[in-house]
Amino acid sequence: MLVTLEGLDGSGKTTVWERLRADDGVPDDAVFTREPTESWYGDAVQRSIDDPDADSLAELFLYTADHAAHLADTVRPALQDDRLVVSDRYSDSRYAYQGATLADSPHLTDPLEYVREVHEPWTRPPDLTVYLDLDPETAARRSGATNKFETADYLATVRANYERLVEDDPGRFVRVDATQSPEAVYTAVRDALPERL
Numbered sequence: 369m370l371v372t373l374e375g376l377d378g379s380g381k382t383t384v385w386e387r388l389r390a391d392d393g394v395p396d397d398a399v400f401t402r403e404p405t406e407s408w409y410g411d412a413v414q415r416s417i418d419d420p421d422a423d424s425l426a427e428l429f430l431y432t433a434d435h436a437a438h439l440a441d442t443v444r445p446a447l448q449d450d451r452l453v454v455s456d457r458y459s460d461s462r463y464a465y466q467g468a469t470l471a472d473s474p475h476l477t478d479p480l481e482y483v484r485e486v487h488e489p490w491t492r493p494p495d496l497t498v499y500l501d502l503d504p505e506t507a508a509r510r511s512g513a514t515n516k517f518e519t520a521d522y523l524a525t526v527r528a529n530y531e532r533l534v535e536d537d538p539g540r541f542v543r544v545d546a547t548q549s550p551e552a553v554y555t556a557v558r559d560a561l562p563e564r565l
């Protein structure tokens with residue numbers, strides 16, 4: 369089973385991911401992973417994140433290359449072995465974030481749809497996605513505005529894109545109110561997961 373954690377910067381994904389990893393109810397052989405990855409593809413993504421002038425289309429394909437390698441070397445092999453995979457960010461981050469960075473592209477009429485189409489023939493959709501829903505102002509404050517994506521204005525567009533993704537695939541997403549305390553958020557996430565993982 370592939371479970372993904374999604375949401376704005378600062379919504380608490382990594383906090384939940386770390387608690388799940390330490391949770392006795394989660395199988396010992398579960399694979400905890402993330403995007404961007406720690407591979408050289410992920411390093412290339414990180415360089416792009418750190419470059420305020422990075423080309424948005426080039427950046428989309430760097431993230432997408434990282435996803436392709438992540439699928440091939442980590443996600444698919446683990447699923448093949450029937451292991452639980454929990455990923456801190458996955459393809460929806462691309463649809464929501466690059467859908468937003470490409471919003472002004474003169475070449476694309478619907479950037480979010482374009483990014484989905486790029487993935488569709490080869491990606492492996494999650495079985496369940498926990499969406500940690502947070503307002504953009506709190507997200508920007510919590511994340512500390514450490515990279516170019518972490519501004520309330522930009523995150524408002526990203527959030528609108530996440531809303532569209534949830535609306536398009538309501539059976540896959542579970543929305544959790546990320547303004548709650550970390551404890552309440554974790555309880556809600558745990559309740560969203562199947563009892564026997």
Ligand SMILES: Nc1ncnc2c1ncn2[C@@H]1O[C@H](COP(=O)(O)OP(=O)(O)OP(=O)(O)O)[C@@H](O)[C@H]1O
Binds near residue numbers: 377380510547550
């Ligand atoms: N429910 C919560 N309430 C208040 N603060 C929280 C909550 N969850 C996490 N935080 C704090 O917000 C900050 C960001 O949390 P975290 O790194 O888990 O978010 P994230 O979604 O993984 O962010 P990013 O996408 O930027 O990596 C941390 O300082 C964390 O302690």
Ligand SMILES: Cc1cn([C@H]2C[C@H](O)[C@@H](COP(=O)(O)O)O2)c(=O)[nH]c1=O
Binds near residue numbers: 463
């Ligand atoms: C996977 C992915 C990530 N991003 C953005 C979101 C964050 O601002 C940074 C790094 O992610 P982290 O969770 O804070 O480590 O990258 C993106 O724009 N597109 C993606 O596909």
